[in-house]
Amino acid sequence: MLKRIHHVAFAEESGAAVVRRLQEVFGLEVESEEAAPGFVERMLPVGDCWLQALEATDDGVVRRSIATRGPGLHHVAFEVEDLPAVLDRMARHGVELIDREPRIGGGGHRIAFAHPRSFGGVLVELVETSSETDR
Amino acid sequence: MLKRIHHVAFAEESGAAVVRRLQEVFGLEVESEEAAPGFVERMLPVGDCWLQALEATDDGVVRRSIATRGPGLHHVAFEVEDLPAVLDRMARHGVELIDREPRIGGGGHRIAFAHPRSFGGVLVELVETSSETDR
Structure with a gap:
């Protein structure tokens, strides 16, 4: 179901x-x-994954995350x-979804986030890319 | 220099x-x-990476990390x-190393950690495996 780790973000x-x-x-x-x-x-x-760097440039989700968790x-x-x-499938298993429907994220891919409450504090993103080599 | 993301640990x-x-x-x-x-x-x-689950079973580095950062x-x-x-190379660039010499970690691989202070709060591990397929 999970093809690979697409990226790890900081x-x-x-x-x-x-x-x-x-x-x-x-x-x-x-x-x-x-x-x-x-x-x-x-x-x-x-390798064939990415590190994703999120630089807070103004108030928003990234700056709020830094304020809360460092x-x-x-x-x-x-x-x-x-x-x-x-x-x-995630919803059927009781996972709390931040995005109940796919939305367009970075790189133009379809993405969705699950709430970290559902995975012991781990914020999980799902990415559907248009091709293997797309980021 | 970095061949791939070997694992992401929680x-x-x-x-x-x-x-x-x-x-x-x-x-x-x-x-x-x-x-x-x-x-x-x-x-x-x-895929060809791993998620690494660290379950705190007693006092130690994992439980301390949970106490500090959740x-x-x-x-x-x-x-x-x-x-x-x-x-x-990392030492020459002023990276603060937790392990200045490789030590044996999980799976029998040679590993070393750099201090999260050196990478903006990201704890970085380096792994040298004996073969591509070894975990």
Whole structure:
């Protein structure tokens, strides 16, 4: 049902110091950069997955998460084949969904989040990409 | 330098309720289970990476982490080819290493952790496995 780990996301305050550090220390590259309300999302390829850097640039979900839990790991995203079917299955199993229907997220993919309450504090994202190589 | 994301780890209190939930909802399987001082580590394959479940069974690093940051995502582990060389490079770049030399971790692999202070709150593990298919 879960094809792979699509990305692992971390949150940091404005300045993207952690992104620069990952570039310097490990030679990682920013493959894409996308502005969203209150944050900038950057995708850094590692093998066939991505690290996703969420830089809080204004008030919003990323800054609120940093205020509550501190900066650091934010969520894990799994790639699925058929997102509506997986969401149905999750709902049947009593998972509390933040997005009951797929919505369009970074990279133009269909995404949905489950509430961290349902997975012991782990914020889970599901991603349905249009092709294997799309981020 | 980073071959891939080897695993993403989360911490939960004793009982492994989140592992059971991941099994029920997503059909994930526990490939291996290993006891360490104060916690049990379980590897759940997802694509060619793993989710690592850290169940606090007694006082120790996992329970302390839950007390400080709450349960949820704990660290991200990158696979590298030559761990001593990567640790040297990290030290030269001023990364604060928890393990200055590789030590043997779960699955018998050589591992080392960097301090989350060095990566904006993200606890980073490096793993040198003996073969591509080893966990």
